[in-house]
Amino acid sequence: MQIKKGKYRLEDRGLNFTVCNDLDFENRGNCFYFRGGNGFGKTSFLEKIIIPRLKNDNIHYIYIGQDIRIQLYTLRALLSIQGINVPNNDEIELLRLWLNNSKSATVFIMDEFDKYFPDYGFIFDWSDSFIRTYIIVTHLSYSRPDAVAEKYRICNVRFELINFDGRFKHVRVKQG
C-alpha cells in the first residue's frame, strides 16, 4: 500500500497535507516513525488517509489509537464475543490476547502508544513474526526500542506546519 506524493485535503479537520515523497508501506521490514508538533494532523493522517486506504486495499491491520483507554472497552467486547476469557484489569494481557488473535494483520499502527507504555518492546516481541510494517506516531526523540532496531529499517516521517491561512493548516509530510 502506497500513499503517493501529492496533496491531500481534509475539509472537516481543516488540514491540507503536502506529501513530499511516496510513502511505501508495502515493503517488508519497515518501521515508520511519524513525528511533528501537536495539532499538525498526524492522527488525522492516520485515521482519514492511511486507514481508509488499508481498508480499501483489503489489508488487515492493527490500530492502537491515542485514546487507548476508550479503545480497551471495544477490545474487551471483541474478545468476549470471540469466546476468549478476558482479564479484568490487566491491560497488557488484554493486548496480548488481542494480538494473538490478529495474526492476519500485516500492518501495525500505534498512535502515541509510548504515552501509556513507555517501554513497549513487548509489542514487537508479540507481533514481529507476522507484521510487515509498523507505523508509530510519537513525540519522543529519535530513540527506539531495541526490539525494532534489530529487525526493522527505521523511516522517519516529519509533519511540518508550513502555514495557517485561518481555515486550513498547510502541513508538509516528508520522509527522511
Next chain:
Amino acid sequence: MVIVKLAVILMSILSFLWLFIFGPFYDHIAIQLLVFMGVIGWNMLRFSVRETISLLRFCFPFVLSLFVFGLIFHYVRLLGRQDWLEDTLVKCLVFPSSLIFLKVILTYITYLDILNLPISMKKRVDLITIKSAFSKGEKILRRFSWYLGTYSELKFGSKIKYAMKKYACLIIALYLYLYEEIENSNRLLRNRYQHLYEANE
C-alpha cells in the same frame, strides 16, 4: 421553580407515552410518521444534523431487525394474525421516536436543576453521576463504532454477520464503559463532597 420544571418534563414524558405508545394514536401510521419527523427536527435543532444522522444510524439495525421479523411473521401468518406488517411499521416508527424524544427532553434537566432539588446530597450525587455517565456514553458511541470498524477479525463472514457482531460489541463496550464510568464518577463525587463537607465543618 425546579420542581415545576421537572414536573412539566415528567408530564410531557407521560403524555407522550400515553398518547403515542400506549394510547389512542399508537396504530395511526400517519400520526406516528409526523411524530417521528417532529422528534427528528427537534433533535436537529437541539443538537446538530450530524448528531441526528449518527443517532439514526445507531437505531437502524434495531429497526431493521424489527422489520425483518415483522415481515417473516406476516408471511407465515404467525398466530393467525394478518396485521403483522402494519403493526411492524408502527413499531419501526415508535421505537426511534420514543428513544429520541426521551433523549432530547432529558437534556433539558441540567446539573443545576439536580443540585436545586430538595433531596439528600447522596441522592443528588447519584443523579449527577447517572446524567454525566449517560451524556458521556452518548458521545463515546461514535468512537466505539469507529474502533470496531478497524478490527479485521469482525469482518470474517457475511456483511449481515459482520453488522450483527459489530453491534453486539458496541452494546457490550457501552455497557462496560457505563458501568465503570458510573462507579468511578460516583466515587469521585462522593469523595469530593465528603472532603468539602469535612473542610466546612
